[in-house]
Amino acid sequence: MRSKVLVIAGLCFMSGLLFGSGFGLFEHGAKATGMAGAFTAQADDPSALFYNPAGIAFQKRSLYMGTTAILPSADFDGVGPYPGYGVSESMPDQKFFPSNGTIVYPLNDRWTFAVGSYNPFGLGTRWEDPSQFTGRYISTLAAIRAGKVQPTIAYKPQDNFSIAFGISYFGAKVSLEQYVPSINPYTQMITNVGHVRMDGGMDTGIGYDFGLLYKFNSNWSFGFSYHSAIDIDFDGTAKFTQIPTGFADFDAIVSQAIPWGKHDAATSIEFPAVASIGLATTAIDRWTFEVDVNYAGWSSFDQLALEITDDPELGTVRVSDWEDVYNYRFGFEFRPNDALAWRGGIVYDESPQPLWDVGPVLPDSNRTGYCAGFGYTSGSFIFDLGYMYLTFDESDTAGVSQDQYYGTFSSSAHLLGVAFTYSF
């Protein structure tokens, strides 16, 4: 049994290259996704390890596997002075699969153990035709993969109340790419003379998790969950590759100007604390309603500093100064019979990113998600499907961009979650 858990954990660890408010992810279960993530006060399937670890105290012995296909799209329309009116850019089609594998194992009437792994953060910003992308000297690729394994113990002192505590073994990788510009003396225009790729990780950190679930009576419940911030120092490499321009003497000068080749590089990211509270009711027969508020402590993300160990002058510091944010979620479920469940919900997700920081590295904005879901129970099996259409407010960086990269970013995403729960 133990080895199986590790296999699932390992799979999930590597699967995500992801997409969420800031770069957080909230889609860790198809049932919750169908209700827009308003699940903290229900937490009645194993995805509770994220939504509210205390929920496992009320669950049977079960195995859970799920994934969410995320299909984002993003476009950029420039204004002056740079890149200028009429310039359009887009991201290539990408697919991300943040996944969740969890086992819940009640030890006795009061204590329940669970372990699961999922991808709490992820980012995948890349641009079409990178060597010609007008923002290529800022960023052509910014990717963060993060996964964690979260063993959790829950205690249920009374039949209507539980608390849980977990330890998160957190691992992440980061990749950054951009081009190096120079004026070509022969053309008196800008040309690519080099390419930089920074790879950090897989580096690890440890955090903790907490949950509380209280059922006032048979109709009302309250939940609270908290995942701590995790600071990760990435040690990796930065590879500087010269790009020949075709002008031999200019290339010879360029080759001496920059220490090309692989250098040790370091960066660090503090992944923020995430907290949720939720209130759910089943006061209307066959219906469940829940409202949640989530908090994410994104002010932890104040800069992205790239340090080149042997040549500090090559390093960069990009100030971000993100803000703490709240998300607001509403979800419902209707159960026409014991086997079927229909779900829906809506989420308003605040962006932690100030407008002046919006750019080719990460173009975030406030978003609204519209959700629908479906669940089917047959004996020991539960199958859940959850869909979310996420629309982003347009971000117009005209006159404010710290990258001097002006225009409107517009994004949207389709998310389709699927999950199986097997009780045994």
Add this chain to the structure above:
Amino acid sequence: MKRLLFAFVILSLSLSGFGQYSKVVAIGDSLTAGFMSGGLVETNQLNSYPALVARQLGISPFELPLISEPGLPALLELHGLLSETGQLSPTIEAITDDPTEWGVPLNLTLARPYDNLGVPGATLNNCLNTITDEGGMHDLILRGLGTQVQQALSLQPDLLLVWIGNNDALGAALMGTAIPGVTLTPKDVFAAQYADLMDTLTAGSSADIVAGNIPDVTTLPFVTTVPPYLVNPSTGEAVIGPDGSPMTFLGQNDGGGIFITPDTFVLLTALDYIKMGYGIPATLGGTGIPLPAEVVLTPAETATIQEYVADFNNSIQAVASSHGIPVYDFAALLELALHHGIEIAGMTFNTEFLTGGLFSYDGFHLTGLGYALAANAFIEAINDGYGHAIEPVPLSDYFFPPCCPHARSNSFDVEVHDLRASILIMTQHCKNIKQYRELQ
């Protein structure tokens, strides 16, 4: 597709400030004419800053005194960056030295004045009073139809771009000789003529007017590129003199010495002399003949030119303010470029020769990219001063090839000159200049 295109056109019309002015006219000098790399040529004139402003306003036609390839005079080209010994030493030469092969006027028969009336070499006085210069640039562009000011007013513009005065002060730098009243327009004359210019323009037209000012002489690569030191051609290192400090060229010295002082500016025009051994002591393989006074700016000359530029800019600002005319601060743009660089989307533009991106091969006039930045600064001044929202020139059009008419193919011959002292140019030199400035 057609409908999409149509929608796009409508959108661009509504967004880009089209229709805010219907007639734009520019008066000025070479910087207004679109002079670049030592000459005037069609492709660059079409991207002169007034032509770019007109394009952003949707004004067409915008008539220019177009000149055919290879330019008038023929444009300069870069033939190589390295000397025989591998030191940085660019070879820059005109496409042709034979005037019979230079470009010819293409739009001489236009039955009305040009919309871009900028005349290379024009001073403020020329702008007000010169109709003919006996076969020079004025005749080419003004064609006997009146002074720049007269012709501009006759076109009844509703937007007038006025960038004049550069030659009144910086002409002294080009000539390497700062003599008030001779190479520098007297301050009181400039102030009076500038007031006269704006009085005439505002009395003779109801156009919105925008004025440009004059940059500091030490922001020009024509002045700052060549270091004052003798350099060993085989090592690229400065030659150390008997007193242990780097040796400077032989040349004009404010204090009467035979060597120039380290804070003397050696002009780009000195390179031809240095290649012939001027400025280099005979013991080091040179001719022992000092660099001519017209290819160096001594500290006293530099200070004089700076003093005149500052005074002229005060006059421009005062006259403009009295008429409510916004001023495009070109001097500030180049100061920013010199001290910090102009940063745009991960690229940095500065005043370095060849690699800074702003100045063309003559070290004095701008590149296409530099003129695009100038056009945007003018547009910003118009928008701020007159409450418009004219869309800036899309800079990406000027940052990346294909563009440049004189971009050379990948195969070229490096012409190597026999240098007695190789000249380290580009980054290293500008660092030296900055150090001097800091020491001062």
